Amino acid sequence: MKIATASDHAGYELKKEIIAYLSEKGIQHEDFGCGPDEKVDYVDYAEKAATRVSSGEYDRAILVCGTGLGMAIAANKFKGVRATPCLSDFTAEMSRKHNDSNCLTIGARIVSLDEALSVVRVWLETEYEGGRHQTRIDKIFDIEERNFK
Numbered sequence: 532m533k534i535a536t537a538s539d540h541a542g543y544e545l546k547k548e549i550i551a552y553l554s555e556k557g558i559q560h561e562d563f564g565c566g567p568d569e570k571v572d573y574v575d576y577a578e579k580a581a582t583r584v585s586s587g588e589y590d591r592a593i594l595v596c597g598t599g600l601g602m603a604i605a606a607n608k609f610k611g612v613r614a615t616p617c618l619s620d621f622t623a624e625m626s627r628k629h630n631d632s633n634c635l636t637i638g639a640r641i642v643s644l645d646e647a648l649s650v651v652r653v654w655l656e657t658e659y660e661g662g663r664h665q666t667r668i669d670k671i672f673d674i675e676e677r678n679f680k
């Protein structure tokens with residue numbers, strides 16, 4: 532699995548911890564910014580990572596901002612990206628099982644470091660269930676086909 536990471540300034544410190552976790556687990560990853568001591572717009576960094584998931588170059592993305600919300604809104608503008616803000620192990624688990632989430636967004640101002648790393652672990656380890664959920668994902672693809680240029 533190849534993961535693109537990105538954050539804005541609010542998510543930078545937590546992103547560093549998540550990157551360290553991915554390295555420790557031997558999961559292939561690349562960071563697309565921002566760097567330390569920058570003040571940036573989350574939208575630009577959501578785009579850098581989400582565009583790579585949309586193109587298939589990366590399998591998944593992990594995006595960190597203050598709330599995880601702006602990153603999710605921006606990332607979901609990219610075809611094929613299913614970005615889910617996850618605040619707990621349960622939402623991380625369901626986002627994979629039912630929504631086949633391929634983009635985890637986390638709010639550094641909302642969750643503790645331990646909670647965030649647990650969310651990342653659950654999100655990485657949980658498989659998509661498919662079946663009846665695929666019908667719903669197919670409807671999302673259909674919306675994209677009808678509405679994306």
Ligand code: RB5
Pocket residue numbers: 539541542573596597598599600601602
């Ligand atoms: C930055 O202050 C903050 O607005 C951003 O990190 C994020 O929470 C937006 O959704």
